[in-house]
């Protein structure tokens with residue numbers, strides 16, 4: 048069995064498939080232990096009820112659905128809420144050690160739009176602990192890991208996925224894998240935008256490959272803007288400032304020292320959902336109350352230096368090293384940054400099966416759980432719950448089918464595509480096209496969108512697609528990042544087109560999708576998801592009804608129309624502080 052991606056979703060899937068007796072290979076673009084999962088800071092959401100005993104899976108389920116503005120796949124949200132606690136405890140059996148309560152249980156912290164304190168964490172380095180323990184397990188199980196290999200094309204035998212083709216990033220040699228089942232766990236696509244918390248790996252390859260092979264892409268328009276990325280200096284713009292800062296009691300102020308979230312969401316304040324907080328910062332900046340570099344201040348000084356260094360050590364170091372700001376003495380300057388893709392490959396809730404036989408997906412590459420907006424902490428638990436499920440289902444599928452036949456014609460086609468930048472006599476520079484795409488998406492399909500900006504953006508994306516056929520790369524296939532960028536660009540253009548096409552059609556504001564020309568929700572659009580698919584190579588869009596909640600789960604929403612507001616540790620009343628920079 049083949050797993051593409053060595054983040055939390057890929058590793059958890061590989062562990063499950065190996066435990067089911069399959070021979071598993073994991074492939075990743077960088078080194079084992081990198082990926083976005085290792086960057087996760089704030090924590091894993093699971094209703095353990097260790098700090099707030101009232102918490103349970105039903106409340107977690109409701110929070111997730113409400114956060115997603117009810118266009119989530121309810122069954123995924125239910126499975127996720129029910130199974131996350133077991134997955135966290137299981138991670139402990141792999142060696143993870145979370146922060147503890149005084150009586151020795153897993154400690155949980157508050158996070159935006161979670162009713163109770165629910166995020167299991169290790170300071171602000173949770174992803175590191177998670178990837179470390181999963182990686183140890185992979186090594187113990189003797190699973191093969193192929194590092195620094197980029198796969199670019201799924202190979203099909205008839206309608207079934209039977210392998211994948213790509214190249215080794217070091218020497219540029221082509222590689223092919225055959226498999227009985229394939230799990231796509233390639234993460235998200237933040238790099239399509241200029242300002243992002245994502246690393247160079249987040250170019251949407253897996254979703255692009257799935258789309259090219261005929262799989263459906265669900266909710267592409269739903270792109271999450273995390274409210275707090277770094278702003279200054281320019282070289283660090285977009286780097287994440289974890290929500291744990293607000294979970295620990297940090298608050299936001301504008302240049303006048305006013306704590307503006309008291310106005311935008313008096314109940315949840317800074318712990319409102321990410322879409323609400325991001326829009327609030329945007330509005331403050333638009334109203335001329337932003338900081339010098341176009342953001343807001345995020346202040347933790349009232350927590351005291353000891354607590355800051357203990358609970359937010361990475362943030363302390365990040366600001367000190369990258370911005371020369373000591374957050375125990377000065378506020379942080381923050382602004383929204385592209386962070387997460389709610390959209391991705393459409394999967395079946397129970398199994399992670401996509402619409403193509405033999406192809407499964409999990410983690411950020413899959414869609415459905417988070418609807419129009421993901422709650423913080425719900426990604427790491429998503430990786431564990433649905434990584435495990437996809438691993439089990441793919442293994443079961445693998446036991447049922449015989450080996451597929453590799454079609455040499457498909458291999459030759461992909462070789463030609465990959466080699467085109469060396470042979471074509473074009474003059475286009477892949478870096479420049481990537482940069483122009485990022486600018487186009489940031490300007491036209493960003494936090495605030497409208498028909499005109501989206502249509503202009505679509506024209507630019509289509510023009511860039513045409514120009515991408517004329518990309519030229521000098522040198523050879525050895526250590527050639529320009530060549531890598533040329534192939535990434537194709538996936539980025541596919542995803543960008545899907546985002547913009549769906550964003551044009553969703554003529555309403557819902558969750559992360561904020562349309563300045565349609566500020567309200569449209570109840571009719573709240574009943575559908577948008578799906579992008581390939582029709583003979585051309586991108587088409589269709590809608591699909593949002594799966595209807597069964598009565599026993601629908602009842603939960605009627606019973607608790609107004610849940611209690613999230614509770615961070617009580618901060619001192621906010622004192623507007625003079626800003627020393």
Ligand SMILES: Cc1cc2nc3c(=O)[nH]c(=O)nc-3n(C[C@H](O)[C@H](O)[C@H](O)COP(=O)(O)OP(=O)(O)OC[C@H]3O[C@@H](n4cnc5c(N)ncnc54)[C@H](O)[C@@H]3O)c2cc1C
Pocket residue numbers: 051052053054055056057074075076077081082083084085086087088089090091092173174196197198199232233234235244245246248252253287387409410411412423424425426427428430
């Ligand atoms: C800075 C930061 C902080 C975060 N904090 C939190 C948090 O506290 N809590 C939370 O729940 N979520 C958090 N998130 C979100 C969460 O970390 C990610 O959504 C999640 O880790 C994605 O995991 P994944 O396994 O789906 O993909 P990733 O971890 O992104 O892994 C993708 C893998 O796919 C491989 N890959 C990609 N393309 C190819 C290709 N073409 N060929 C071969 N391999 C390929 C990559 O090399 C990588 O190994 C954070 C994200 C960031 C960026």
